[in-house]
Amino acid sequence: MNGPVAAPQDLAGVGPAKKLLNRRMQRLFFRDKLTGLGTVLVLVTFLSAVAAPALSPFPEDAYENVRVTERLQGPGAKHWFGTDRMGRDIFSRILYGGRVTLFIALAVTLLSIAIGVPLGLVAGYYSGTIREVIMRVADIFLAIPRIILALSLAAALGPNVPNVIVALSVSFWPRFARIVEAETQSLRHELYVEASESLGVSPLSILFRHIFVHTLPTIIVRGTLGIGFTILLAATLGFIGVGVSPPTPEWGLMIAESREYLPGTWWYALFPGLAIFLTVMGYTLLGDSLRDAMDPKLRGIEG
Amino acid sequence: MRRNGRGKRGEGHVLDRRTFLKTGAGIVAANLAGTLGSVLLRRGRGNAAEARGHFVQAARTEISSLDPHEAYTIEVYSFTLNMYDNLMRFDGNPPEVVPWLAESHSVSGDGLTWTFRLRRGVKFHDGRELTAEDVVYSVDRLLRLGKDPASVFKPCLKPGASEALERYTVRMKLYQPFAPFLAILPIICVVNKDLVQKNEKGGDLGAPWLSRNDAGSGAFKLRSHEPAKGFVMDRFAEYWRGWRGSHVQSAEVRIIREPASQVLNLQKGTIHMTHTLLPPEQFERMETMKGVRVTKDQTLRTFVIRMHNQRSPLNDVNVRKAIAHAFDYDGFNKGVMKGNVVRNPVPIPLNMWGNPKNPPAYTFDLAKAESYLAKAKSKITRPLDLISLAGNPITDQAALLLQSNLKKLGVEVKIRGLTFPQFSVAGKNQETMGDLAVHWVSSYYPDPDNWIGKMYDSRNWGAWQASSFYKNLEVDNLLQKAREVVDRAQRQKLYERATAIVFEDSVDVWIYNSTSQRGLSDRLQGYNFSPVGDGLDFYPLYFTGS
Structure with missing residues (x-):
């Protein structure tokens, strides 16, 4: 029995798959200009958010500072992106806004993965009551449009960052549960899974080592795309006024504030809008390309 | 089987991205066309409506009830x-x-x-x-x-x-x-x-x-x-004042939430009067427009930051004085309101009677504010809860300005947005009222009682105007007496006395008295x-x- 114990590794084909993935990813990343653009956008937005304190010309403007004598000035040498209604530097606020936005988006995505993936694995592996309960609960959440669910939750909980994260995660986890459940269902009847079962490997080990590993590409693709959509949703909540509360530098909130002064102060709406646009596009392009590169079902159609 | 499936997915995906870009461009184009179309069409319709004598005034908030005995705004x-x-x-x-x-x-x-x-x-x-x-x-x-x-x-x-x-x-x-x-x-x-x-x-x-x-x-x-x-x-044909001379035929109050849309509509001629509570910047823009004029009238609408006089730490007069000295009155009235308002340092509007000859005023002075904070018995250990009218740029900016300066004194302020109807409910109850709240007090009847009487008589607790929950028996008696005496000179003295006490108790932060501006069609x-x-x-x- 010694030989076959090590076999599932090979049966699962993890080794060759990894190599293939790496090769394919390299080719795709360099071949596809849009992938390059997506990667650059994601890196730029991420790094500028991380380095916001160093890059901002006026880091104090991100929160409580005000300058009543410099209100609503157009872009210029001192304020590259102009100033807002309280005379704060919009460039600095966009950089700091990136921190808020990306923090929300990453937290929501990770939290949704942390809730949705284990539930999806369990539901897909065990049929019967457990699966029914988990998936029907997920269905209830899926039945309500994500924006409506997030909106009502955020409005009920009150405007601050943790509540936005909760509201968006509650509406996002079922999507991971759904995908992972479907993948698990098809994987659990693969030969190597059944072989491991017959050898008495514990379900936990099978779920993690053989099934979860195979759902990873899907999760990463879905997660990357999800970051983009979550940024958009978080900005929507901020715009409507149920997201974060002032003076938090949040992009959607900045656009909402600018409406009072439009169209005279075009910079007030344009730059936060561009920030949302470029970040969401970055994650969407990257997610698309990752799907090309990682989806095992796409393997073999190259050339 | 599998191979086919994969091929389709690949194609579908490429199409996805293309359709996405195409749809995006399509939506943008359709929007532009729609806006242009409506601008052109509406211009014509606006004039036709005017020819029929149809007058349109823009409002910003929903008018939920037309019962004249119900609402009071x-x-x-x-x-x-x-x-x-x-x-x-x-x-x-x-x-x-x-x-x-x-x-x-x-x-x-x-x-x-x-x-x-x-x-x-x-x-x-x-x-x-x-x-x-x-x-x-x-x-x-x-x-x-x-x-x-x-x-x-x-x-x-x-x-x-x-x-x-x-x-x-x-x-x-x-x-x-x-x-x-x-x-x-x-x-x-x-x-x-x-x-x-x-x-x-x-x-x-x-x-x-x-x-x-x-x-x-x-x-x-x-x-x-x-x-x-x-x-x-x-028009009601049998109206007792009659319809001789020139009058509009019909009138409409149309809700247009965005200030920019109100201004655009006025410029196009689809509305003939904007709301009065727009940011000063929009009135400045309208002043430069053709076919539009801006009216400016001294009115009776004070702007105040209310303080919850019954709840710690604001039940301490020194804390309230510190906050009164921490508001940048000139910065707000001149910088944010662009000088379109008049500093009003006491509860009663200065263009109303009832005020002392030389009304006292709290000044923006962070050093003084700090010394009052040091004197205060209750220390501020939690963030203060400030209610601003949701989405209203003027109350929001006052809130942000106070927040910014209090931060310099080490006092945290959390801003909470409520619509006016929500605030008028929250302000009725000591439990639901914030520590601070920013709003206007308009004149429902032009008498000093409308301001100082409604705001600082403890018998009026339970009305949103009394949301400071101030209680001073002497002030209560002065205000009640001023209601009973008919003689104006005597009432003047009573209001002067009450104003002096309320000022000394620094009950609220009194900021300005408004100028009512409106954009009108020429x-x-x-x-x-x-x-x-x-x-x-x-x-x-x-x-x-x-």
Whole structure:
């Protein structure tokens, strides 16, 4: 029995798959200009958010500072992106806004993965009551449009960052549960899974080592795309006024504030809008390309 | 099998991205075309509407009820002044009480019994004549409903204290003298008794019905009403003031939330009057536009930051003084409001009587603020909860300015946005009121009692105007006495004394008194501003050169 114990590794084909993935990813990343653009956008937005304190010309403007004598000035040498209604530097606020936005988006995505993936694995592996309960609960959440669910939750909980994260995660986890459940269902009847079962490997080990590993590409693709959509949703909540509360530098909130002064102060709406646009596009392009590169079902159609 | 599946997925995916880009471009193009189209079309429609004499005023917030005895905000004047009539009304600036439905009145020596002689031949919109019975019913209905307008009458009048002596004579008996009684009379709108009673259900006083319908005798009668869109009124042919001379044919109050959209619509000619609470920057823009003019009138609308005088740490006078010294009055009035407002350092507007000759003022002085904080017995250990009117740029900016300066003193402020209706509920209760709240106090009746009396008499707790929950027996007595004495000079002294105490107690942060600005179409004439009702009487309006 010694030989076959090590076999599932090979049966699962993890080794060759990894190599293939790496090769394919390299080719795709360099071949596809849009992938390059997506990667650059994601890196730029991420790094500028991380380095916001160093890059901002006026880091104090991100929160409580005000300058009543410099209100609503157009872009210029001192304020590259102009100033807002309280005379704060919009460039600095966009950089700091990136921190808020990306923090929300990453937290929501990770939290949704942390809730949705284990539930999806369990539901897909065990049929019967457990699966029914988990998936029907997920269905209830899926039945309500994500924006409506997030909106009502955020409005009920009150405007601050943790509540936005909760509201968006509650509406996002079922999507991971759904995908992972479907993948698990098809994987659990693969030969190597059944072989491991017959050898008495514990379900936990099978779920993690053989099934979860195979759902990873899907999760990463879905997660990357999800970051983009979550940024958009978080900005929507901020715009409507149920997201974060002032003076938090949040992009959607900045656009909402600018409406009072439009169209005279075009910079007030344009730059936060561009920030949302470029970040969401970055994650969407990257997610698309990752799907090309990682989806095992796409393997073999190259050339 | 699998291979085929993969191939399809690949194709589908490529298509996805292309469709995405195409759809995106399509949506942008469609939007542009739509906007252009509507600009071109509406220009034509706007002029056609004007030719028909259809006047449109823009509002920013939903008008959920048309019941004149229910709501009590500046917005309601757009229908109370036009669909209804009152015994007396205000006219001019400064406002004077003028006879209206009551041609004359007399009052007994003790100031308690008031007798009104009604104008004859005034018709309701259903053609029935307005009589003393309708006036008595209206007064009692307003008091029995017990909504915000009723609170104004609380100190003097009870339901059942009015009676119709004859067809055209009404008598009201106050239970205690109330000096500003004539000034509060214009709040009572006379409704058609028979019509409202016909629509009463189970003692609801016809409230649900009247909130969507019209039972008035005013210049205009209701054509349609949709809370989220606004309402439209037509000329009432048999209106008692008559239609000689130039007047608009019909009037509409249209809800347009975005200031930029209001300005654009005014420029295009689809509306003829903007709302008054727009950011100063929008009025500056309108001043440079062709075919548009901006009116500026000194009004009676103070801007204040309320402080919760009963809750720690703001129950400590030194903390309140620190906050009063931490607000940048000049920065706000000149920087944010662009000098379109007047500093008003005390509760009563400076263009009203009742203030001391040289009113005292708290100045922006962080050093002083710091020393008051040091003196304070209660230390501020938690973030202060500040209510701003949700999405209102003016209250938001005042909130952010105070937050910024308090932060320098180590005091955290959390800003919470509530709509005005939400605030007017939250402000009624000590538990739900914030530590601080920013709002305006408009004139519902131009008398010092409207400000200092409503705001700082502890008997008025439970009305949003009293949301500071200030309690001082001496002030209570002074304010009550000022209501009972009819002599203006004596009342002046009482209000001066009360103002001095309230100022020394630093009850609230008193910031400015407003200038009422409005964008008007150049073709619109007859705009008649009154600080009470804010120029929303549409009867004198007419168009020229169309």
